Amino acid sequence: MGRIISQGFVDSLKRKAKRLERERRELTHSQALDLIAQQEGYENWSLLARNVERCTGMKRVTERYPYTIHLRGIARDSKRELTMRLSSKHPAAHYEKQHWIHWTLQGGSRRSDSEATAVMTDPGERNLWHRLVRAQRMVSFLDATDLRASRSTRAVYGSHSIPGCFDHDCLWKDPEGRYIVTVEPYMRWGHPDEIRSLCDSNEWQYELLPKGYGLWLPCDASCGPECESHTRMFVISPKRQGGDLQATVRAILSMPRLWPDIVADTAPCLSV
């Protein structure tokens, strides 16, 4: 499994290596760095540094929207705070009620504020980390597709309940009031075949997106082509009042595939 770390975290590791070097005079500077990298699960410092370059290089793509959201995540188990900065098309309040975001805006943020602080708390740091990353993916998904979360399940499923094979499903409405459904099964344990046959029998159009796209737990840069441990996204346009499937798919595929720059207030050890 790969490991994602931010530049802020690397700087704290460098300081740690300096301290180690002072304590153990026999070590050279590069030996101290290698030892610190090994504590973080890397073979040596240059491998760790390469990972960071990859992570920070990709996230720059996001700096293209007029609004900034400072997202603070508070983990109750470790008492640590993880922070992240998002660039968005709309003010933070626009995203508050969307699927899976669940953050609280601080300091009475108004709908027009170009900067806002949002807070997320979680009992566990690892889960919090996933929620922060998911919120980031969700914001870029909403910005790319112009969809909004919808609760009108009756419009799509009629009197039926949401199909049991729909893992991590979300219902969306486009600006014209048409519906799109996204479903994200784990490919190994999920229900991809059931989803396909359900769509076929209802005459719902669908596309299965390539690996690495999606909201719940898509593949990351460390996954090989054989990976089946992550989720993949089906984009579905229902027969009744269905939205433009191809336009939605194109918008999602245009999303920057990025690594978040999460900074912790003390040195974290975050693996994904």
Ligand SMILES: [Zn+2]
């Ligand atoms: Zn994967």
